[in-house]
Amino acid sequence: MADHLQNIDLSEYPYINRGLEGIVAFSTTKSFIDGAKGELIYSGYNIDTLAENATFEEVCFLLWNDRLPDAGELNELNSRLQAERELPEVVLNYIRNTDKNSEPMAVLRTAVSMLQDFQPADAVDTDHAIAMTAKMPTIIAAFDRVRNGLDVVAPVKKGSTAFNFLYMLNGEEPGTASERTMDLCLVLHAEHGMNASTFTCRAVCSTESEIFSAVTAAIGSLKGPLHGGANTAVMNTLLKLKDDQGEGADPVAFTLSKLEKKEKIMGFGHRVYKVLDPRATHLRKMSKSLSDETGHEYLYNWSEAMVKTMKEEKNIDPNVDFFSATVYYSLGIVPDLYTCIFAMSRISGWTAHFFEQKENNRLIRPRALYVAEKNKPWIPAEKR
Ligand code: CMC
Numbered sequence: 001m002a003d004h005l006q007n008i009d010l011s012e013y014p015y016i017n018r019g020l021e022g023i024v025a026f027s028t029t030k031s032f033i034d035g036a037k038g039e040l041i042y043s044g045y046n047i048d049t050l051a052e053n054a055t056f057e058e059v060c061f062l063l064w065n066d067r068l069p070d071a072g073e074l075n076e077l078n079s080r081l082q083a084e085r086e087l088p089e090v091v092l093n094y095i096r097n098t099d100k101n102s103e104p105m106a107v108l109r110t111a112v113s114m115l116q117d118f119q120p121a122d123a124v125d126t127d128h129a130i131a132m133t134a135k136m137p138t139i140i141a142a143f144d145r146v147r148n149g150l151d152v153v154a155p156v157k158k159g160s161t162a163f164n165f166l167y168m169l170n171g172e173e174p175g176t177a178s179e180r181t182m183d184l185c186l187v188l189h190a191e192h193g194m195n196a197s198t199f200t201c202r203a204v205c206s207t208e209s210e211i212f213s214a215v216t217a218a219i220g221s222l223k224g225p226l227h228g229g230a231n232t233a234v235m236n237t238l239l240k241l242k243d244d245q246g247e248g249a250d251p252v253a254f255t256l257s258k259l260e261k262k263e264k265i266m267g268f269g270h271r272v273y274k275v276l277d278p279r280a281t282h283l284r285k286m287s288k289s290l291s292d293e294t295g296h297e298y299l300y301n302w303s304e305a306m307v308k309t310m311k312e313e314k315n316i317d318p319n320v321d322f323f324s325a326t327v328y329y330s331l332g333i334v335p336d337l338y339t340c341i342f343a344m345s346r347i348s349g350w351t352a353h354f355f356e357q358k359e360n361n362r363l364i365r366p367r368a369l370y371v372a373e374k375n376k377p378w379i380p381a382e383k384r
Contacts (some may be wrong), residue, residue: 191349267322
């Protein structure tokens with residue numbers, strides 16, 4: 001598109017905005033980002049307050065209802081999520097039989113799409129949102145077990161989403177510290193304004209399509225390395241550095257050489273934040289303490305060296321994906337599941353935006369500037 005526009009006088013088209021940067025297309029009560037101050041609010045609550053106090057389930061309720069639950073409401077939501085964790089047999093069979101080399105995000109996308117067929121006829125959007133939030137961790141853990149030749153671990157009807165996910169993934173109950181770390185990651189990834197996947201979700205909703213299609217499309221959008229796929233890419237970069245150069249690798253020289261080649265370093269930069277992403281601050285702390293505990297100090301040290309180099313060379317800060325990669329790695333989770341964990345949390349934000357869009361809908365239908373020839377003569381196939 002950049003090439004197409006080179007010879008066009010763009011002053012004639014003041015409404016063209018590649019990437020819709022800075023365009024406000026909706027109003028929302030779900031989140032606020034101040035990119036200059038590095039501030040993030042979910043429905044009235046600062047992310048630091050939530051990181052310190054909230055569970056993922058409380059954040060789900062908050063995003064869906066614009067207020068925190070009381071004790072009874074939280075109990076009820078927890079019970080409903082616990083009751084909804086099991087997968088329909090057809091979906092489990094798909095997971096058992098699909099190619100073991102499939103991308104986990106592709107399996108998640110297909111399995112979530114399948115869930116629509118198994119919802120009760122009288123279920124409404126909030127029931128669907130609860131069902132998807134409850135079942136996504138089961139899908140991810142089941143596929144990881146199956147592809148490793150292990151038995152699927154059935155979900156338990158107790159504990160938090162974080163507890164159950166780690167239990168189903170590893171086949172043993174997680175310790176309190178691991179559960180809290182996973183829970184905090186889910187809190188930090190739940191909602192983030194009009195990012196690409198949330199926009200996708202709202203665009204699908206705006207056609208009056210239904211919530212499973214909107215979430216399936218959002219998963220596809222999150223999968224890309226410029227969005228949620230960046231956390232997997234960060235870990236793959238660090239692991240490649242280790243494979244190529246061992247624990248004595250030089251992350252500064254590596255970063256400089258990538259910059260020289262005009263390559264992007266995954267986990268850095270943001271369309272909205274011009275200062276440090278507040279979520280990265282929490283993840284950085286977790287990454288430090290977990291790396292110390294698990295003997296991955298070198299990964300944390302490399303990360304900090306890359307952060308320093310990126311700041312000095314480009315004045316670019318890490319985003320949410322950078323330190324989350326080493327946090328998940330220290331929890332023993334393999335890199336290609338990281339984007340699925342992002343999705344497992346962001347389902348709360350996507351569905352909250354779906355409700356909001358549906359309540360006050362207007363079809364999302366921007367335009368594109370046509371830059372090719374018009375009214376060419378028709379030439380029969382044999383004469384072309
Ligand atoms: N590494 C090196 N240079 C970068 C990076 C990076 N990660 N990010 C931005 N830049 C440079 C870019 O090369 C350009 O430089 P110049 O003006 O000299 O050509 C300048 O910064 C502006 O970059 P841009 O790509 O036009 O900015 P954008 O607003 O379109 O980019 C971004 C936002 C997230 C796509 C980009 O920063 C990026 O590609 N980052 C790497 C992928 C990544 O970590 N994505 C996760 C985003 S946060 C979580 C989420 O939303 O999922």
